[in-house]
Amino acid sequence: MAESGWLTTWRPGCDDPVPAGVSKAPNVQSERTKHMTGTLARPATDALSRAKAVAPLIESEADTIERETTITRPVVDALIEARLFWLMVPEEYGGLGLGMVDSLKVIEEISRADGSTGWALMANAFSTGIAVGFFSEEGAREIFDQPNPGITAGMILPTGKAKRVDGGYLVNGRYQFASGSAHASWIGAGFVVHGDDGEPLVSETGDPVCRVAFVPREKVEFLGNWNVMGLVGTGSYDYAVTDVFVPEKHTMDTFSTTPVRPEPLYKLGLLGIGVGGHSGVALGLATRALQEIVTISSGKARPGYDTFVGDSALFRREFAKYEALLQAARAYVYDIHGEAEQTAAAGEEITAEQRARMRQVTTWVQEVASEVVGFAHRWGGSQSIRNPSALGRCTRDAAVATQHLLVDPMTLVEAAQEILPGYLRTA
Template sequence: MDCELLSIAKSLSPLVEQEALTTERDGTLSPAVVDAFKESKLFWMLVPKDLGGLGTDIVTSIEVLEEVTRADGSSGWSLMANSGTTAVAAAYLGERAVDAMFGGRDLPIAAGMLGPGGRSVEVSGGFQGSGKFAFGSGCAHADWFGAGMFVLDDGKPRLLADGTPEVRVCFVPKEQVNILGGWDVMGLIGTGSYDYELPDQFIARDSTLERSSTEPLRGGPVFELGLPGFACAGHAAMALGLMKRALQEIARISSAKKRPGYPSTISEYPLFLKEFGLNEAAYWGARAYVLDVFSDAQDTVNAEQPLSPEQRARFRQSTTWLHQVAADVVSFCHLWGGSESIRNPSVLGRCLRDMYVATQHVFVDPITVVDATRAILPRWNISEH
């Protein structure tokens, strides 16, 4: 783990927290926070060093995102989206595309929805495609946009060897997309997750990557985790940060808050103490499991060994389960917060809203655990050992 980078994140937390209401009011990261993430290079913490980034490991990135999210959920989510998307472009795109993105005076910030919101056909030298996309988190301050597109042959999705559709993720300058707005939500309000349109255009093959690829062109072994691994790490960090902040808030509130019928402050009431103890243990237990899953994966790829199907499945299992745990912990904190949970501005109220919006992301849909368990179940079948 890079302790120095985590210290930088902690040093920015007061600013991120101070700007949280501005970020939420504006619906996107405040200019002060954008500037701070640029100056500290947190936007590029996962980008390879030879392209100007910090080249950190996946576990450090989780802890950094957890800390920023603890200060403000929307800011952590935006940093997750921008840092992950920019790093993916740096590792997987061809040389000409990387030169165009990273060869200028300023490092790029990328955003976008990398799932298949568009359609394309293969043409000479690349792909011709278009589409409308939602959830472009962090796109208001981005200069490059990613967009996932099905590849069609005779009007039907082209299939990969494993039977899944081929999805090409293309990256284009912001001037080649139209931001449509449309981010009016109850939580994660400040993420600027706007809809956008990619008008019909040619995208050179060099500026695309296949979404399921785990073979980076540069950047080292960490990128062998693939896009799903990076996404799971980011979403897990978000849930951890929101859980941690909610526990901190209810610990502060309970030490002074009294309720009618309670003999003293909430912090001395046995029922609260029991429930806080269990929820605090849930935070530490979930955190330990997630960090163990990603540490194990990092160690495996660093040893130049391939990740097993079980290891990849545990990315999804741990992240989706963590969101269920975090939702319960944040709900507990919100319940005991009383009026401080509902009178704006309320940090606990914001934690609850952000957490429940995060649980609705397709990436942590309960079906992901069903799919993941198929690769995990054999470990527990003693007849197979």
């Protein structure tokens, strides 16, 4: 299937001719220059302000984003202009250089504006953060330290296979769920390395040798297959990579625990970064649902109520309960990720319990978001079910977000193994 929408005419980071009437991505190098001379505020302090400035545009485009199953061009341009795709990229490469907590706050705000946009940005920015933290410096600079820096997307789990060849790998594979791929310039392709005999290579520990490659989008075949009930605008298309040579410097160890960069963020590891981003999306969806239902109920009349639904004691009691649940989840999300970053910044090892709690809270906050959005949906009446509807979209998006492999309920079982001993009484 051919690529859909404007992705057929615009490829960030490429110098291909662009048809008349379609502008190329803004020159990010000029933004970097302004930053170095002090024109832009410090990234760590104004990234959230940038997200809030872009949010109204995202809200206005949300219906079109869902209809076109991908982020629209105006929104992509705005995210590029704000440099939000490069939240975690070090400042020396032209990124914002944010840590985990500050990045999550940006994802929460963009997800509040639109869940699909927040999810796609999370997939792009967090995979970019992983790449720059675990690639070789040469490979990272080739992709990100450019006038138009790369935007990454795609599957990094080793579902493809590759043969080691001179200078790199010959990669083949068919992949799913490439969220944010319509505007990405580099597409991830995880693979198991095979030998000349066709058998998987095995490491010293006896495990298959697995790596992740990032492939230029022009070498990827997009297959569509994104017809879903929620998170529709994420553009999470299927795609295939066929006999593509990828140089060693554009690959990394799938399960590496040793980053090449010194920033505390990267000490969280591939899993800590890759999983944690989902919590920001959940918080944004739940917040938007509460905003929508408070607005709806403040002027909603219904038989059996003396005044507007929002004035009733029953509604206000439930609102207070679910709002408290959201506040508690938000505090835990930022507390545990912040604690892990502080541990890394102090030069200490992040503990097994801290890693378990990051997994715990990221899965739990999906359940919280589902409950909060469910509360809003129940009180929304017909305004929850008519299209287009921001509240209806929140309901569908939250339902799909809970189905992701990385927040499966079994992750809570695994997390409990490290958390339970702290409650064991020995006396």
